[in-house]
Amino acid sequence: MDLQINDKVAIVTGSARGLGAATARKLAAEGARVVITDVLAEQAEATAAALRADGLQAHCIVADITKAADVQRLVDETSATFGGVHILVNNAGFPRDKYLVKMSEQDWDLVMEVMLKGAFLACKTVMPHFIDQGWGRVVNISSRAHFGNPTQANYSAAKAGLIGMAKALAIEEGRYGITVNCVAPGFMETEMVQALPTYDTIKERAVQMQPIKRVGKPEDIANAVAFLVSEPASFITGEVLHVTGGRYG
Template identity: 70%
Template sequence: MDLGLNGKVAIVTGSARGLGAATARRLAEEGAKVIVADIDRDGTAASTESLRADGYQAIGIVSDITKSADVERLVADTVAAFGGIHVLVNNAGFPRDKLLTKLTEDDWDKVVEVILKGSFLTCKAVMPYMIEQRFGRIVNISSRAYLGNPGQANYAAAKAGILGLTRALAIEEGRYDITVNAIAPGFIETEAVMALGHYEQIKERAIAAQPLRRVGRPEDIADAVVFLASARASFITGETLHVTGGRYG
């Protein structure tokens, strides 16, 4: 099935590893020219080289998406390298889990800044190009955590904000054939999650709470991203696709 991604240019933030790296690879497999964007210099280089070694078109750009100058450079370098920008995947983010009484101002600021401000800055930077070409696909990675989790007030608030941003931009930009959608992953087995000391306990609780009795894989999210970025999803915008194994609460 042709997904209409061959030759398209896609930026994936936070793609040095985990969900972002899996997404960059799936887009590349569909023929997209991929920009691996991450603040981790070594991880960016490794992820990019892995794609190139398999014959895919990819460049790595080290950038801090919380800084507007870095984001503007990221987009300008993308256009200079590949001639345009068609797909943006806002994946960068991380948790700092603590109960509210122990949550510091820095814990709040850093999480919200990367997830929500970073997505705002990247969307704003790519939008003039997408408007001019009257085409664009933006996929924002939220989380099932937007429904609320104890110890994740900062993360849940940022991920809920992603949904509001998604809907607002979908309404604003639809007239230019730009779609903006979100994905809300559930428990996904990434390197970072597997490194947690209580990983097995988290895994058991997650599987018990969902109808599909297995953990999610990064490729599950990557497949959903590729669909929403594809020509097959051209009449879908402002939506949140839950990829949770059936878990909502």
């Protein structure tokens, strides 16, 4: 299928590694010009360099998406480098898992700031560009955790919030040719997850609860995002695509 995103410009937040890096690579392979952005400067630069080494169009901008000035600089530099911006993937985020009675205010605030405030600032900053050109794609990376997980009150709330934001923006911005959707991953084999001391136990439990008996790969998410930002998906908005191997609860 021709996704018709050749020469579109895509910003993927939190794309130094993991799901974000895989998504950026997929979009670039489909002909998009991608911006790798993260607070992990060295890893972000390496990811962008690896894409360029493979003949793909990529640029690195180190930015903290919880800061409005950084996000404005990110969008301005993207536009100056590639001549515009058409696609935003709000991927940045991380867990700070604890039972609620042991969860600190900082554990709550950090998760909310990066995932929700970061997505808000990024959407707000790119939206004038999308409106002016009459075309835009936003994909928020939510999670199966939006159904709720123990020790993840903060993470589950943030991921559910990304869905609510997407549904509201889908209604608000659809008249301008802009679609806003979510991808909700299940258990994914990323570097961050593999580094957990309980990785093997988590992996075994997740696979047991899935109809499809394998772990998810970053490429599974990248493929879902690539479809949702494509022209063939232009009549899909306000939706949540679960990429979970069939696990929901």
